[in-house]
Amino acid sequence: FGTPNAWIIACLVFLIGVTIRHYFNSIHARKGRPNWTWAVTVILFIAIAWLSSAPGFDGDVEQAEAVPLTRYEMRFAQAEGFEQAHEIVQGRCAMCHARAPAWDGLRWAPKGVLLETRADVARNARAIYLQAGVSHAMPPANITDIPQEDRALLTAWYRAGQ
Numbered sequence: 001f002g003t004p005n006a007w008i009i010a011c012l013v014f015l016i017g018v019t020i021r022h023y024f025n026s027i028h029a030r031k032g033r034p035n036w037t038w039a040v041t042v043i044l045f046i047a048i049a050w051l052s053s054a055p056g057f058d059g060d061v062e063q064a065e066a067v068p069l070t071r072y073e074m075r076f077a078q079a080e081g082f083e084q085a086h087e088i089v090q091g092r093c094a095m096c097h098a099r100a101p102a103w104d105g106l107r108w109a110p111k112g113v114l115l116e117t118r119a120d121v122a123r124n125a126r127a128i129y130l131q132a133g134v135s136h137a138m139p140p141a142n143i144t145d146i147p148q149e150d151r152a153l154l155t156a157w158y159r160a161g162q
């Protein structure tokens with residue numbers, strides 16, 4: 001479930017159901033053994049294995065920046081303290097929560113949570129508030145050393161936009 005390609009993987013799993021079913025239907029109808037279904041099943045399975053560790057097709061940051069903000073995003077982007085909140089998030093969160101994470105060992109943003117662009121930050125206001133403002137769940141083990149004052153700023157920003 002952890003990859004942005006989960007929906008493609010689900011589709012391929014359904015297709016594997018079709019190839020297996022076709023094989024048994026053919027045997028039971030005494031129409032021979034369509035052994036090609038084995039090959040197709042194996043190919044689909046390899047595709048699934050590959051997709052599960054391939055990066056998603058989220059596009060890049062420039063593309064994302066170009067999309068206009070929704071009304072919901074606008075509300076938090078215009079709330080008092082947004083510029084600072086965006087800066088904090090870029091400095092303390094974006095190395096992991098990026099379209100192409102810079103953090104060693106991460107191939108995509110954890111849980112698909114992107115925190116790079118203004119829209120990303122505005123859209124995730126509530127999650128940021130919960131994970132990094134009022135709780136210390138993020139960053140994990142405070143690995144990027146976010147000071148308590150910054151957490152307070154994130155909290156104040158979310159409450160201002162609420």
Ligand code: HEC
Pocket residue numbers: 089092093094095096097103110111113115127128131132138139140143144146
């Ligand atoms: C070192 C990498 C790293 C950094 C830095 C980091 N995160 Fe995360 N984040 C993770 C990982 C890993 C998870 C997935 C945790 C899990 O599966 O329970 C996660 C999950 C999340 C989630 C989803 C939580 C959920 O359960 O739905 C949010 C929201 C989030 N992070 C926000 C932030 C914010 C805000 C910051 C900065 C203050 C931040 N993260 C910094 C690695 C990081």
